[in-house]
Amino acid sequence: MSPNPSHLPSSLILVGAGKMGGSMLEGWLKVGMKPDGVSVLDPRPSDEMTRFCQANGIALNPASPAPADVLVLAIKPQMLDAAAPSLNGYLGPQTLIVSILAGKTIGDLRSRLPAAGAIVRAMPNLPASIGRGATGAAANDAVSEAQRLMADALLSSNGIVEWLPSEDLIDAVTAVSGSGPAYVFHLVECLAEAGTAAGLPPDLAQRLARATVTGAGELLFQSESSPATLRQNVTSPGGTTAAALEVLMRDPDGLKALMREAVAAAKRRAEELAG
CATH class of the missing domain: 3.40.50.720 (NAD(P)-binding Rossmann-like Domain)
Structure with missing residues (x-):
């Protein structure tokens, strides 16, 4: 608005x-x-x-x-x-x-x-x-x-x-949205490095990773669908995306657990700085 x-x-x-x-x-x-x-x-x-x-x-x-x-x-x-x-x-x-x-x-x-x-x-x-x-x-x-x-x-x-x-x-907000852009930037770094490890030239991997994350972010911004729905829309059963998500969503050491740990660490530090 x-x-x-x-x-x-x-x-x-x-x-x-x-x-x-x-x-x-x-x-x-x-x-x-x-x-x-x-x-x-x-x-x-x-x-x-x-x-x-x-x-x-x-x-x-x-x-x-x-x-x-x-x-x-x-x-x-x-x-x-x-x-x-x-x-x-x-x-x-x-x-x-x-x-x-x-x-x-x-x-x-x-x-x-x-x-x-x-x-x-x-x-x-x-x-x-x-x-x-x-x-x-x-x-x-x-x-x-x-x-x-x-x-x-x-x-x-x-x-x-x-x-x-x-x-x-406020400390939780700091940990999620205040520090959050850095998490996304690091995701681009990690995705590009993974692309290089998979055989892509580093500059190409960097361009693809950057465009993928910014494009996905814009789609999320413009769409009324939930993040979960958008994820499901690009995940064919038994396909390549599903294979990757099995790793990212693996318990107990998948992305969800890692992100919870990261946000908790940022929140603790915000509390320390405020004290």
């Missing part, structure tokens, strides 16, 4: 304009955010971001921006402590904080930003940079329905948004 432009905030401060912050900014403008309502704060903006702000009439590093409807935190998590004192000055009584800082809980933000009230913690993933992200989001009790709609409009400009009933689920 496309974001509703009427729910976009009239004023917004983006703190941190790196790859993810910059991608989010581009997404907001594409869905109707007015650039003259946006301020970007970044001590070392890239040349590309500087040109982007100049071309679109976005205030870059204004001397003293007034509190905005929304303050988006997209800096590196380890920068929060140093940035917090100045950030408090950008918060008004009705300012909504949207944070994508990995490992920083709503409690962490409240303790470092005494002026904070309404907070949404979000975990986007890398495909958000091309508008195909998957974001999990959780809100504290101070977030009003109107603020939730604002956050949803901003986050959904880069892909789908799943609202979580509890912040406790």
